[in-house]
Amino acid sequence: MVPDTASGCDFVVVANRLPVDRDTSSPDPQWRTSPGGLVTALQPVMQAQAGAWIGWAGTPDEDIDPFDIDGMHLVPLRLSADEIELYYEGFSNATLWPLFHDVIVPPEFHRAWWDAYIRVNRRFAEAAADVAARGATVWVHDYQLMLVPEMLRALRPDVSIGFFNHIPFPPWEIFAQLPWRTRILRGLLGADLIGFQRPTDASNFRRCVRMNFGWTTKANAIRVPEDPEVGTAEHVAEAKAFPISIDTSALDALSHDPAIVARAAQIRAELGDPEVLILGVDRLDYTKGIRHRLKAYGELLADGLIDREKVTLVQIATPSRERIDQYQHIRTEVELAVGRINGEFSDLGYQPLHYFHQSYPRDEMTALYLAADIMLVTSLRDGMNLVAKEYVACRPSGTGVLVLSEFTGAADQLTQAVMVNPHDISGLKAGIVRAVTMDEKEQRRRMRAMRRKLQGDDVQTWSRRFLQDLHALDSDKGISSWEKTA
Ligand code: GDG
Numbered sequence: 001m002v003p004d005t006a007s008g009c010d011f012v013v014v015a016n017r018l019p020v021d022r023d024t025s026s027p028d029p030q031w032r033t034s035p036g037g038l039v040t041a042l043q044p045v046m047q048a049q050a051g052a053w054i055g056w057a058g059t060p061d062e063d064i065d066p067f068d069i070d071g072m073h074l075v076p077l078r079l080s081a082d083e084i085e086l087y088y089e090g091f092s093n094a095t096l097w098p099l100f101h102d103v104i105v106p107p108e109f110h111r112a113w114w115d116a117y118i119r120v121n122r123r124f125a126e127a128a129a130d131v132a133a134r135g136a137t138v139w140v141h142d143y144q145l146m147l148v149p150e151m152l153r154a155l156r157p158d159v160s161i162g163f164f165n166h167i168p169f170p171p172w173e174i175f176a177q178l179p180w181r182t183r184i185l186r187g188l189l190g191a192d193l194i195g196f197q198r199p200t201d202a203s204n205f206r207r208c209v210r211m212n213f214g215w216t217t218k219a220n221a222i223r224v225p226e227d228p229e230v231g232t233a234e235h236v237a238e239a240k241a242f243p244i245s246i247d248t249s250a251l252d253a254l255s256h257d258p259a260i261v262a263r264a265a266q267i268r269a270e271l272g273d274p275e276v277l278i279l280g281v282d283r284l285d286y287t288k289g290i291r292h293r294l295k296a297y298g299e300l301l302a303d304g305l306i307d308r309e310k311v312t313l314v315q316i317a318t319p320s321r322e323r324i325d326q327y328q329h330i331r332t333e334v335e336l337a338v339g340r341i342n343g344e345f346s347d348l349g350y351q352p353l354h355y356f357h358q359s360y361p362r363d364e365m366t367a368l369y370l371a372a373d374i375m376l377v378t379s380l381r382d383g384m385n386l387v388a389k390e391y392v393a394c395r396p397s398g399t400g401v402l403v404l405s406e407f408t409g410a411a412d413q414l415t416q417a418v419m420v421n422p423h424d425i426s427g428l429k430a431g432i433v434r435a436v437t438m439d440e441k442e443q444r445r446r447m448r449a450m451r452r453k454l455q456g457d458d459v460q461t462w463s464r465r466f467l468q469d470l471h472a473l474d475s476d477k478g479i480s481s482w483e484k485t486a
Helices: 037-048 081-100 111-131 148-155 181-189 199-213 248-255 258-270 290-303 325-345 362-371 386-393 425-437 440-455 459-476 479-484
Strands: 009-017 020-023 030-033 052-056 067-069 072-077 132-141 160-164 193-196 221-224 235-241 276-283 311-318 353-356 374-377 401-405 418-420
Touching: 009 037, 009 111, 030 067, 037 052, 037 072, 037 459, 052 111, 072 111, 081 111, 081 325, 111 132, 111 148, 132 148, 132 459, 148 160, 148 181, 160 459, 181 199, 193 199, 193 459, 199 235, 235 459, 248 258, 248 362, 248 386, 258 362, 276 290, 276 362, 276 386, 276 425, 290 311, 290 325, 290 425, 311 325, 311 362, 325 353, 362 386, 374 386, 374 425, 386 401, 386 440, 401 425, 401 440, 418 425
Parallel strands: 009 052, 009 132, 052 072, 132 160, 160 193, 193 235, 276 311, 276 374, 311 353, 374 401, 401 418
Antiparallel strands: 020 030, 067 072, 221 235
């Protein structure tokens, strides 16, 4: 039964984290919106439609009343320390994350993690069902919440449900390992529209549906039969690509800010004015290919293929998921490699590699992008990789070279980057040398094309396209369109 939701919200975002951080510097801690792409994209829709955002506030075992900030209604959900360990660190980040990133490290399958995942997903679905007005639009985000669409559809068949998967979707041959694959697919299929980063992700998903259930799919559409056990009726779900992007104009404005431009010059000066400044910016995650990048860089210094007096690499590795074993392991490996390179190739006046295991404010990140001649993005697998797009958006000079892994979603769009296969260390070395030696004319030609691409493709356009498609499906009610194409 549809509850009386006359006073509910017409637009509801459901994501693992709320888009806020608590500023604990004052005696009376205040919330601040965290400057992320998703908030930027959704805030105008939230403000126009009295939208709500449901998520965890970041501290375990804490009850926080709903509150309003910057025109958004935030609904914090309580997660216990145990749930963070089993649902978030466990099932989300040690089962799904590695499985969906080409099993770079082995995924772990534990039934207790799965039970916690169901429990927490149900809590999110129930919160969305409580908050959404009749006929509302609910947009669920990412791999931590894949069961929410079906759970919500059972509770609230009147709402229109979108899901966006920020990470890759694996091919059936990998996905099939998951002991709970049927439940995850059914969970996602509860949505009317399931968005992916790349067309390949969407086609992997549709093939998983065909292989797992033996159902047919038509173009992007999947006819999902009723499930009396769960309480959902037959409907048509669409699975297609909506590549995410960045707030291009905000970054462009920052990159013209005189204080940030001055800071970029200062960064170069502090590094000893290298002829070529190379930059890497990643969460410290095994998917980002930081080890491969350092191996290539170390070999280039050893071979003398790049001039150690002229080139400096700055690697920012933002702390991430530090309680998970594999993340502690990758940190040790990266830091060993950093120590080796600096131990071997530094002298009193020169350090080839500056490594920072810290987070920085957005202005400082922008100054780093402005300062860098070359950006290295060498992910082994990455849904999109926003850093690649941010670097391009922060190059108003039109110079600079992006070295980009083929295994990122961004590679589908930023085709003028120097493409590399990070597993091929010789090829990666050649890509870096190509970037270091590229003449300015070629840099400008490539950068111009990539910047043009980003102007017509920002995060606002991304959310608008997704929501327009969702509403178009909704007015059509799916089944009739399926019949039309029969
Ligand atoms: C997931 C998918 C997909 C990083 N360090 C700092 C900082 N950052 C910002 C970057 C960028 C964002 O964090 C990282 O985004 P990525 O896309 O590179 O990677 P993931 O975190 O893995 O994101 C990915 C994305 O979701 C969106 O759908 O593209 O594939 O894995 O914006 O700038 N920002 C600041 N300080 C830091 O120290 N201010």
